[in-house]
Amino acid sequence: NAGVMQNPRHLVRRRGQEARLRCSPMKGHSHVYWYRQLPEEGLKFMVYLQKENIIDESGMPKERFSAEFPKEGPSILRIQQVVRGDSAAYFCASSPGQGVAYEQYFGPGTRLTVT
Amino acid sequence: GDSVTQMEGPVTLSEEACLTINCTYTATGYPSLFWYVQYPGEGLQLLLKATKADDKGSNKGFEATYRKETTSFHLEKGSVQVSDSAVYFCALKPGKLIFGQGTTLQVKP
Numbered sequence: 267n268a269g270v271m272q273n274p275r276h277l278v279r280r281r282g283q284e285a286r287l288r289c290s291p292m293k294g295h296s297h298v299y300w301y302r303q304l305p306e307e308g309l310k311f312m313v314y315l316q317k318e319n320i321i322d323e324s325g326m327p328k329e330r331f332s333a334e335f336p337k338e339g340p341s342i343l344r345i346q347q348v349v350r351g352d353s354a355a356y357f358c359a360s361s362p363g364q365g366v367a368y369e370q371y372f373g374p375g376t377r378l379t380v381t
Numbered sequence: 382g383d384s385v386t387q388m389e390g391p392v393t394l395s396e397e398a399c400l401t402i403n404c405t406y407t408a409t410g411y412p413s414l415f416w417y418v419q420y421p422g423e424g425l426q427l428l429l430k431a432t433k434a435d436d437k438g439s440n441k442g443f444e445a446t447y448r449k450e451t452t453s454f455h456l457e458k459g460s461v462q463v464s465d466s467a468v469y470f471c472a473l474k475p476g477k478l479i480f481g482q483g484t485t486l487q488v489k490p
Contacts, residue, residue: 301478307483309478309480311479314476322476359478365476372417373424375423375424
C-alpha cells in the first residue's frame, strides 16, 4: 500500500505566477488535510477536504488560495499570484475517517520557493 | 482555542544521555495526543500517540504519557542516539491536528 504521494517535491515560481500542488492520498482514504510549514515554524492547518467537499477551511488565507478534492484524481492546492511570503513547505495528510481515533498519514511535502 | 506549547530548542545532548521534551496543551473536550518526528528534508512521521488520559504511547525507545491533570504529554527517552537527531512536534487532535512549534534535537557522538 503506497503512502501519501505529493508532487512536485520542489517547486520554484516567480512572483505573480500560479502554483499547483498535488496530493494523492493513501488507498482507501477519503479525507485529506493540507498544512503549511513556514521556515523555522511548526505546521499550521490550512484546509480539510473529503471527496468533492471542503469541510473546514478555517486555516486558508482568504485570498489567492483554493483547494479541491475531486471525485477522481488527486487533491489540489492552488496558490494564485504567489508572493515571497508563500515560500514554505506544504504537507498533505490523509486519513480513512474523521475524528480523534483516526491517524493522519503525511506525505513528503512540496517545498515552494517564490523568487 | 486549542493549542500546544513545546519547550524551545535546540536541545543538544551527547549520545546515551536522557531526553525529555516538554509539551503542554490547552483543549476543550478529550483530544488525542501525538508526537511526530521530522528528519531533515522529509515529511512528518508519527512517533507515538495516546488517545485517552493515563495512556502511555511508546515506540523506538520513546515514551509519553497522557496526563490530564497537568495537561501534559512530555516525550522521554532513556538513551538517545545520533540517529535521533531531528525535529520533534507535539500535536493534539480534536479533528484537525494542532501542532506545537517543534523542538530541534541534536545528538552528538
